Amino acid sequence: MIKKEKIPKVTIHRMAVYLQVLEDLDREGEDVISSSKLAELCGVNPSQIRKDLAYFGEFGVRGVGYFIKDLIGSIKHFLGLDHVWNCAIVGIGNLGRAILRHKGLPYKGFRIVGAFDCDPFKIGEKVGELEIICTRRLKEKAKELKIEIAIITTPPERAQRAANHIVEAGIKAIVNFAPARISVPEDVIVDYVDFSTHLIYLSFNLARTKGKNI
Amino acid sequence: MIKKEKIPKVTIHRMAVYLQVLEDLDREGEDVISSSKLAELCGVNPSQIRKDLAYFGEFGVRGVGYFIKDLIGSIKHFLGLDHVWNCAIVGIGNLGRAILRHKGLPYKGFRIVGAFDCDPFKIGEKVGELEIICTRRLKEKAKELKIEIAIITTPPERAQRAANHIVEAGIKAIVNFAPARISVPEDVIVDYVDFSTHLIYLSFNLARTKGKNI
């Protein structure tokens, strides 16, 4: 089912976009879509979509297009979203709380089952359903709660320490929101999300077009 | 000063990473760094750094490396960060509030000067220094507050409407946190930040390595 070829990271990111758009179409009651229509909605080239999907198999019908419900199912399957992933948040500041309160995640297949922080004043406090636990207890709790993904939302200077606890606990996947690089063994996957990086991209473009006096 | 060649988007994103790491080094009192040391800290190849920098000019000293303070200044300059950008947040939910309360942004050159929402129950409420204003007043306020960048943090179904108000107001740059595609005229730059996309990337990799029974 899953081809051996190496799949580019951008393909996976686009896949997530296709899924989002397909689920919207499904809710609107659409049944079938062609690669060109979907491409338009996603802002990409139609053959890009066909190539991306081809990494995983053949899902379309020639002359017709793709059946939306089926395609959603297939994409979810090969992205590993037909399974609920247990996640922990490490660092309960503003961002950590916003993620904990976010309603959309469980629906997408990610359940937050643990909230960790090293600040003794926060430990024991309740955020929604969860009680904040000391980060030093991450290892013990990771087993109990079957945590598979950790989300770092600490200040940058504490990101590496958080990462160490996460690695210690045997968790193999990290999303790091802290604006700091972290180093981990190479069997641990890290994905960085840095908000200011995106603002900087806009800053660069605005500064450029201003210079060109458009 | 600025070369004409088209600069890849990934280069700009890496640039932001280099800046982050260089500022850390500067705080630690380092003066000079070579491309290979910096590469190691950023997790990239040394010639990548040299190529990236070469898009903008020559900043290094052969046989020595880069003077950290100077390089920080140069990078900030060509990324447009020697200017403070006025930003507006549209959609004051959990994430919007977390960004409003975030202390790091002003230091990085982004000041949030307006908070907008269309919920009449929220209008007038104070979040930190700012009072929530009706999104319909965005156009009028954009001029007054000299807003250059808009940040969408609405629920997905309201993202397009928010984008329309933003475009109406003459703002040319948008960061969209809502998990929905938006369509805008082509002179408006949009950058998408979708948290769940990153979780999905991890999901895919975990599902894969599980399959490989490593």
Next chain:
DNA sequence: GACTGTGAAACAATTCACAGCG
């Protein structure tokens, strides 16, 4: 001697163009 800056080589991703199929 050490390290940058950069053409050239290697590699990767995207788009084209069309054969093949419903």
Next chain:
DNA sequence: CGCTGTGAATTGTTTCACAGTC
């Protein structure tokens, strides 16, 4: 006929390797 799936062509990015400079 319309649309997918895909090899081939194109375009873009990364890495190499070394000449040039401090």
